[in-house]
Each structure stands twice: as structure tokens, then as C-alpha cells.
Amino acid sequence: MTTISLPPAARSRSGNRSRNRYVAGLRTWRGVTGLVLVGTVALAGLLAPWLTGADPDAQGPQALAAPSGAHPLGTDDIGRDLLSRVLHGILTDLSIILTAVPAGALTGAALALLAGTSRAADLVVQRLFDLVLSFPGLILGLAVTAILGPGRWPVVIIIALAEVPYFGRQLRAGVLVQREREYALAARVGGAGRARVLLRHVLPNAVDPLVVQGAVALSAGVFIEGALSFLGLGVRPPEPTLGSLISGSVAYLDTHPVLAAPLAVTTALVLGFTLLAEALNRGART
Amino acid sequence: MNAFSAGSGGPLSLPAISRRALLRGSLAGAGLLALSACRSAADPSPGADAVSGGAASPRRGGVLTVGVGVDFTPALLFAQSANSLLQRLVFNTLTRYDAQLQPQPELAKSWEVAADGLSVTLKLREDVTFHSGRRFTADDVVFAVKNLQNPVRSAQLRSTALTVADFRKNGDFELTLVLAHPVSNLFDLFEFMIIPDSQSVEDAVAGTRLVGTGPFTFTDRKPGSSLSFARNEKYWNPGRPYLDGVEIKVIPQAETLLSSVRTGQTQLTYAVRGKDVATLKDDERFRITQYDTGAGAFYIGANLSFPEVQDKRVRQAIAWAIDRDRLVQQALGGYATVSSVPWPKSSPAYREQDATRYHHDPEKAKALLREAGVTSLSLPLAHSSDAGSTAVAQILQYDLKQVGIEVQLQPVDSPTMQKQLISQSMPALWTLSHSFSQAHPATLAVSAYPFNEAKNTSKFSSPAYTAAVQKAWNRSDADSPEAKALYQQVTDLLLDEQFIIDLAIAGLVEVAGAQVRGVTLNKYSYLNLDDAYLAG
Helix, strand or coil, rough: CCCHHHHHHHHHHHHHHHHHHHHHCCCCHHHHHHHHHHHHHHHHHHHHHHCCCCCCCCCCCCCCCCCCCCCCCCCCCCCCHHHHHHHHHHHHHHHHHHHHHHHHHHHHHHHHHHHCHHHHHHHHHHHHHHHHHCCHHHHHHHHHHHHHHHHHHHHHHHHHHHHHHHHHHHHHHHHHHHCHHHHHHEEEEEECCCCHHHHHHHHHHHHHHHHHHHHHHHHHHHHHHHHHHHHHCCCCCCCCCCCHHHHHHHHHHCCCHHHHHHHHHHHHHHHHHHHHHHHHHHHCCC | CCCCCCCCCCCCCCCCCCHHHHHHHHHHHHHHHHHHHHHHHHHCCCCCHHHHCCCCCCCCCCCEEEEEEECCCCHCCCCCCCCCCCCCHHCCCCCCCCCCEEECCCEEEEECCCCCCCEEEEEEECCEECCCCCEEEEEHHHHHHHHCCHHHHHCCHHHHHCCEEEEEECCEEEEEEECCCCCHHHHHHHHHHHHHHHHHHHHHHHCCCCCCCEEEEEEEEEEEEEEEEECCCCCCCCCCCCCCCCEEEECCCEEEEEEEHCCCCCCCCCCCCCHHHCCCCCCCEEEECCCCCCCCCEEEEECCCCHHHHHHHHHHHHHHHCCCCHHHHHHHHCCEEEECCCCCCCCCCHHHHHHHHCCCCCCCCCHHHHHHHCCCCCEEEECCHHHHHHHHHHHHHHHHHHHEEEEEEEEEHHHHHHHHHCCCCCCCCCEEEEEECCCCCCHHHCCCCCCCHHHHHHHCHHHCHHHHHHHHCCCCCCHHHHHHHHHHHHHHHHHHHHCCEEEECCCCCEEEEECEECCEEECCCCCCCCCEEEEE
């Protein structure tokens, strides 16, 4: 029995160590910049109802109005308050990616663990990942919306589906390395079943790369939502999303530069997530 | 044609005259200028205005680059489609309408409609050859009519072509068409029907070889990318065309097309959206012209197989609920006219009081809904998923919400939208734009999918509508007071029933580089470049 009490202790030590490494990674200039960018954008989205009193869907006679007291960022092409739409758009985007990415990560991880159970399962899961990866993200999106029609849930499904193989492959690679290590061998020798070794011993030591992948996936999620909405296949209008706001404003950019606001916010969000991913990655490696 | 120019001020304004033209003009002296003015005043050719307006004689040579949003579909060569520009480049029609909707000679030199309206005798030009070298004769007209009668060709004016029951040839260049019954839109057919070469018609609908009698020969086609044309050296119209060639480039993205226009890579286009045109109108490098033609009548359609919209008071309430002025200003950039009827101002059926019958009156809409016993209403609205149509749909959704009608938008890609229109599988409401109201009114009601009295997308049918349409169509006098009274009956029925709720009329908007002169469109959006040239 004493042999069994060892791995949890080892795990908690390794858990602490990796957490510290991530915190150290976040403390670099990359991490801080990323946190500030994502934090500011997310906070603006979350506080949208308090930051602006304007209804994001209310239309008015003033189209493409210049910034004023009533409309701090002016209005869009059909007379809606741009600030309110950007803030509520952030909220929509965040709610989409924060649903889709964890869903994709959990599905990917579950499939990777399934692949770890037998050679046949591994083959099937691997080919499944290959199949999804063979579609570029946008083509995958077009295929799904062709079946489900445009809307919020299809966007969530597309982002999750596009991320499944990345999470799955990362975890599978980790599992393959870890399960040959001595502690896993020891656990098997000690009589632990296949599932127990996989879940209790191997998995906790193989999840590290997924944290980085999570940040990458969040930025990819913003990008996929933007691309789908730009093509008119994203969340149904009039609900604002960053992608649909960019799509609606791109024709007026040279005459109404303030309409670049959604573009700037999207860039900040994607850049923030990318910097976070990079910071976590560097932290994990040191 | 309701034409105006913006930006360059007008054809006579100084920025429109290039340095070379100015030099040439000053060298030629005032006497010559006066002479050219006299000549153009006497010249009945349609390009005369543009030619004299350019303050220089037309320049030969150069290749005109035309930008389109949708590629040419060879299978739809004999139908009006989203890209019908090349029809009048490679081919000719029998007659063409002038601005007053009076037919003018093209391949037919003259014509005579019998007093009973049951036959028309055409005298044809004798100096016309096809690009293949074969001579054009009356047999080619017979072939063209029979070709349109073939349902495979999907010609919208097939019903009119079908009224031609017999052909009587009198020599090679005189032909009498015998009609089953008089029709008021016979010259719409002659404006619409291109004369193809009978020997290569299958190649034409396959898109490999287009042989006609027109000013340009078809030289190359890269599907999805471009179409090329070269000058027809043996064109029957002497000295024309001025251009060496035409290049049609397919640019599906509206933003890319717009920047292609801005950078001068595209010299002529009809595919810039109204609200994008608004961003070009103050730029003197461009000339903007509005046409009454094109699929530009915006409307909301109601599918009457859904019980929610079966009560006409509900449909009338929708008509009162929409702020058409805001729609035109915000979604169409001001390049449209508010209208409750399908007819543009140039149509014989147009009347000011009909066009303004419905206007923005939310209270009236609510009252009508109450009268119909509707307390809450939730309806789907299909629209094309591009940015322009989405903006239109969102405005409609918002306005309907103000009178208590909740609308769920259903973005659909454009080809599916067209399919649903033809197969009559639209949801309760949809929004699109329609064509075929620009020529004679009967053409709309017997040819356009939303309005066809026998089979329409709304699944609307009423004996009164069918009777009014048939009476307006089955007569030979298209412009007489009696005919106009019948058009009025059709208009009154449309305004009352509102199965198609017309919102605004936006014809094609031509955006041309300032150096492009003498371009016209026919009533079916065929591009006529006979008199076009690139000023120096």
C-alpha cells in the first residue's frame, strides 16, 4: 500500500512546480501584455450594460454619424450605436469561445485517452483527427453551416470541432511519453488497472501542453467566429459579434476611420491570447 | 433612362477633358467645334449626346475593362440573369427601346403590326453577317423565336415567344410572325431576344463558342475569372465599334471590386452596391449614372401557404410598418426611389399616387394588426447572406419589431435563395429584389417569378388578378389609354393584396472612369458598347 501513496505526492509536487512555472511565464513582458490586453477587452465586454446605456440593436435615422456625446464611437451604417455594439459583440464572442474551446478540449482529451486504451482505438481516433484536420477551418465551417444553417450554436460547434484534433494530438503525444516512464511502469507492476494508470498517473503529467493549446485555441476561436460572420454564416443578425461588426464596417473604413474600432478590439483580443499562449509556453519550458 | 452624373459635374465640366483633348480642341479651333456640334445635333444615333459631350471626336482603340460580381452562366445565355452584359456585345436584338420605350431599328430595319394585332411583319437588314462569316437571314429570326420557346432555355419571356404560332417568309429578309393572340409586350420580346447562330447554339450554351452578329467577337473565357472580346471588323454598323476589345473581369467580393474601381483596374461596372457608390460620388475620377433597368426593385414577399400571413390586413400592416426612406438612405446609399409599386418612373403603369400609397405609419400598421385579431406574431424572414442584403433585412426586422412583429432572420446564400424563389419554397417572409418591371407592365405579371399570375412564389392566386393580367397582356396596343387602365387594375390589385410588398426601386448604377464615354444598357441590362470609346 505504501507504493500507492507515493504517486499522489509526486503528482502534487509536480503540479505545484508547473503552476509556478506558468506564473513565472505570465510575469514576463509577454504575459503581462497579454493579460492586460485580454483583461481590458474582456472587462469592457462584461461591463457592457454599465458602460453604455444604448441598446445595441436600436436603429436610428443617423447612419454613419461621427462620434458625439450620445454615440461616443458614432453609429454604424444603419444607425446603431457603435460603442454599444462593440461592447456587446465582445460579450458574444467571449461567450462563444469560452463554451467552444473547453468543449473542444474535453472532447479532444477524451478521444486521446480512448486512443490510449488499445491499438485499434488509437488507429480509429488518429484517422478521425486526420479527417477533421484535412479540412481548413473555414471549409469545415461552410460544411457545418450547410447542414445546420447559420447561428450561434453552429459557430460553437465549428470552433469546438476544429480544436478537437489539436487538443487530442497534444495529449496523445504526452500520454505516449508518460506511460513508458518508470512511475507508470511501477504503477502497473503494483497491480493498477489500465484505466487507473491512465487517469490517475499518466494524465496529470501529460496535460501541461494543453494549457498552452487552450490559449492558442481561444485566439483561433475569435478568428473563426470573425471569418464565419464576415461571410454572413456566423451568429444570426442583429446580434452583434466582432466578426459581423468588421464585415459591416469594412466598406466604410476609408471614409469613416472610427469604424475600425471592431477591428482594433478583435486584433487586441487575438494578440492578447497569442501573447498569453507564448508566455505560458516559454514558462512551461524553463 | 433616368441618368445624371455626379462627381465630374457633367460631361462638359473641365476635369472631364483630358490634356490631349484640350490641345486637340484648341488646335482645331472654334469653327470645327461648331461644325461638330451641328453634326451631333443632326445625328440621330444614341451615342450622339455622349460623343458631343466629350468635347472631342471618339477615339478609336483601347480595351475597356468591365468588372462584374457574378460570372456569366452559359446555360442562362437566353435568360436574363445576374450577368447579362455580354448579350449585346456578341449578339444583336431585332429592335431596341429608346428612353421613351419606343422601339428603334437594330437587325430589323422596319416593322408593321397588323391592325388586329395578330401579326407583325419585319423587314430585316441585308448587310449583316455572323462572326462565322455566314449571312444573317429571316431563318435566323425563326430559329431565335423557336429557341426561346424551348423550356430548356429558361427564357423569362418564353410566354410571349410562345404566342408566335406561325412564321411566313417573304424572301430572305422579310418575315411575318403570326400570333395566337395579341400581346402588349411584343417589343419587349424583340428587345430581349438575341439572335444566335443556329449552327453553334449548343456550343454557345456550353460556353465554348459564342457566335452572333454583334460588335465584338468572343475570344476567350476563363470560368470564374474573365471573358475576353475583340472588335468585329465586319460589324454592320459602319465605323463601329471604336474599342479594340472588351475584357470582363469577375470580382465576386464587393470590397475587392470597389478597390479595383478606385485603382482604375476596372473602368466600368454595374456591380458596386448603392451604399458603396455613395462613397465614390464626390470623386471626379468617376461618373455615376442610374438606369431604370436591372433586378433592383426591393420587396418583401409573403408566402401565403403560411396561415400567419394569409390575412391581407397583416400584409398591409407590414407595408405600413417599413420606413422606406430610411431603407433607401441607409442600406442603399440613397441610390433608389421609395416605392409601393413595382414600376419604375419610366413605366407606362407608373403613377405617383400609387408609388406613395404606403409610407411609414406604425400606428396604422398596429391598428390593422388589431383589426386582424393578431396579438403576437413571430415570422421567419429569409434574406441573402451578403453584407448588403443583411443590412436591408436588419432594417426590416427592426421596423417590424416596432409594430409588434417579431422577425427571425434566416441568412441564405444567394444561389439557394434563387432556388427557393423558383421552387416556391420560401419561408413566411423573404426579401429580395426583382426585375422585369422596366419594360411593358404585362411582362412582369406573366414572366417574373414573384408576380406570375399562374404560378408565383407567394402561392397567391385570385381570379381577379389572373383576369386583369391576361386582359392587359392579350392586346396589341401597349401604350393606349385602355391598356393603361388595365395596368391600373393590376397595380390596384397588387397594392391591395400585398403578397409582394414593394419597398424601393433601385435600377443599375453605372460607375465608369471619367475617360469612358458612350456606354448604354438596354432594358434587360445588355451592355451596348457600339458607340463607346476611351477618351484620350
